[in-house]
Amino acid sequence: MVTKVKGCKELVSEVIDKDLCCLCGACAGSCPYLVSYRGRIVQLDNCTLSDGQCYQYCPRTFVDIDAISQHVFGEPYSEDELGTVKEVLMARSMDAAIKEKAQYGGTVTTLLSLAMEEGLIDSAILTRTTADKTPEAFLARNTQEVLQSAGSNYMACPILETYNRLPEDNSDKLAIVAVPCQVMAATKMKREQPQHRSSTDNIKLVIGLFCTWALAPDSFHRFLKDNLNLPSVIKFDIPPPPANRFDVYTHSGKVSLPLEEVREFTMPTCAYCLDMTSEFADISVGSVEGIEGWNTVIIRTDNGAKLVEMAEKQGKLETGTLPAESLAHLKEAALNKKKRSLGEIVNKTGNKKDLLYLGLSPALVDRFLS
Numbered sequence: 351m352v353t354k355v356k357g358c359k360e361l362v363s364e365v366i367d368k369d370l371c372c373l374c375g376a377c378a379g380s381c382p383y384l385v386s387y388r389g390r391i392v393q394l395d396n397c398t399l400s401d402g403q404c405y406q407y408c409p410r411t412f413v414d415i416d417a418i419s420q421h422v423f424g425e426p427y428s429e430d431e432l433g434t435v436k437e438v439l440m441a442r443s444m445d446a447a448i449k450e451k452a453q454y455g456g457t458v459t460t461l462l463s464l465a466m467e468e469g470l471i472d473s474a475i476l477t478r479t480t481a482d483k484t485p486e487a488f489l490a491r492n493t494q495e496v497l498q499s500a501g502s503n504y505m506a507c508p509i510l511e512t513y514n515r516l517p518e519d520n521s522d523k524l525a526i527v528a529v530p531c532q533v534m535a536a537t538k539m540k541r542e543q544p545q546h547r548s549s550t551d552n553i554k555l556v557i558g559l560f561c562t563w564a565l566a567p568d569s570f571h572r573f574l575k576d577n578l579n580l581p582s583v584i585k586f587d588i589p590p591p592p593a594n595r596f597d598v599y600t601h602s603g604k605v606s607l608p609l610e611e612v613r614e615f616t617m618p619t620c621a622y623c624l625d626m627t628s629e630f631a632d633i634s635v636g637s638v639e640g641i642e643g644w645n646t647v648i649i650r651t652d653n654g655a656k657l658v659e660m661a662e663k664q665g666k667l668e669t670g671t672l673p674a675e676s677l678a679h680l681k682e683a684a685l686n687k688k689k690r691s692l693g694e695i696v697n698k699t700g701n702k703k704d705l706l707y708l709g710l711s712p713a714l715v716d717r718f719l720s
């Protein structure tokens with residue numbers, strides 16, 4: 351049953367006008383009124399509906415974190431820094447073509463390709479970098495198209511608009527690869543199915559990416575254009591601390607930009623996000639601090655565990671134990687993000703009982719604010 355919620359008017363006044371929009375695209379593309387355009391959500395006309403899925407699925411409208419956790423894991427929200435975890439390991443692809451194009455170990459691309467080969471999914475909503483280096487969400491239908499998405503574009507991209515625009519009768523078994531706010535929106539959709547979808551529960555696999563923040567696409571793209579020869583750019587990277595740089599690999603060598611300069615273009619909403627590791631995904635993937643070419647992998651659900659096990663058995667993924675020091679750093683970074691962001695939220699509202707969008711238990715609020 352779909353809960354009665356507020357609509358487009360409130361989405362604009364409570365989220366978009368307050369700079370809380372994370373450009374996940376969950377509100378766009380399923381009605382005639384909201385679309386994404388040049389890095390923002392634009393309202394084309396007034397919508398008079400008093401309740402709307404645009405408001406309901408937004409990751410910056412009320413999130414009952416325990417209810418979301420119950421839906422995904424069958425248990426209340428975990429107090430662990432990394433959320434609900436079955437296993438943490440490190441992994442990298444065994445496929446040379448994937449490793450060549452991937453951001454780090456190519457674990458994401460490898461898992462998606464395997465899921466497709468095995469018929470666990472038919473297609474996947476992914477993000478690729480266009481010729482002018484902007485991010486673009488698309489539906490990948492085969493492993494060649496999955497490979498097009500390898501590599502990270504650090505600008506926010508409205509991937510869920512692509513989901514919303516799938517034909518109503520699309521019954522593909524889908525995967526999505528998403529940063530934490532997008533994972534939250536997708537989880538809200540999975541919990542209360544969109545009305546316009548004939549097939550329910552078609553998102554079969556959610557691979558979440560670690561994310562400290564994402565960049566505002568329009569202004570950051572302009573900055574890149576002013577500072578670089580964009581056609582020669584091959585890859586972007588943010589090496590782990592203490593590097594403090596944003597690396598751009600080009601056909602004529604590497605250009606490093608100071609991270610402070612790049613941080614100016616962070617989406618304002620990222621300051622209010624507590625989730626660094628995509629806590630509600632089946633599998634979450636990030637870098638391994640200090641070990642190049644490998645990914646940290648957090649397995650969270652049975653579904654995720656089966657896929658990783660299959661990838662190991664078939665020799666698609668090489669796995670290893672994540673060094674204790676790397677795990678400790680990851681936990682520290684994830685906890686710091688929770689503390690920092692909750693502090694920002696309370697600073698904004700001036701009241702620890704008003705957490706903007708977040709429904710978190712008072713005990714956890716006190717823990718993160720201590």
Ligand SMILES: Cc1cc2nc3c(=O)[nH]c(=O)nc-3n(C[C@H](O)[C@H](O)[C@H](O)COP(=O)(O)OP(=O)(O)OC[C@H]3O[C@@H](n4cnc5c(N)ncnc54)[C@H](O)[C@@H]3O)c2cc1C
Nearest residue numbers: 452453454455456457458459477501502503561562636637
């Ligand atoms: C905005 C952003 C911030 C990140 N911050 C961190 C961080 O702080 N720490 C960390 O360890 N890792 C971070 N990552 C994740 C990291 O960059 C890699 O994506 C991850 O380690 C997987 O590596 P891989 O080699 O398996 O990826 P690949 O196999 O190369 O696959 C990359 C996947 O990323 C997806 N993707 C690319 N750009 C975007 C985008 N803009 N939005 C959504 N999906 C996208 C593609 O669809 C593709 O499936 C971030 C990623 C993004 C997009």
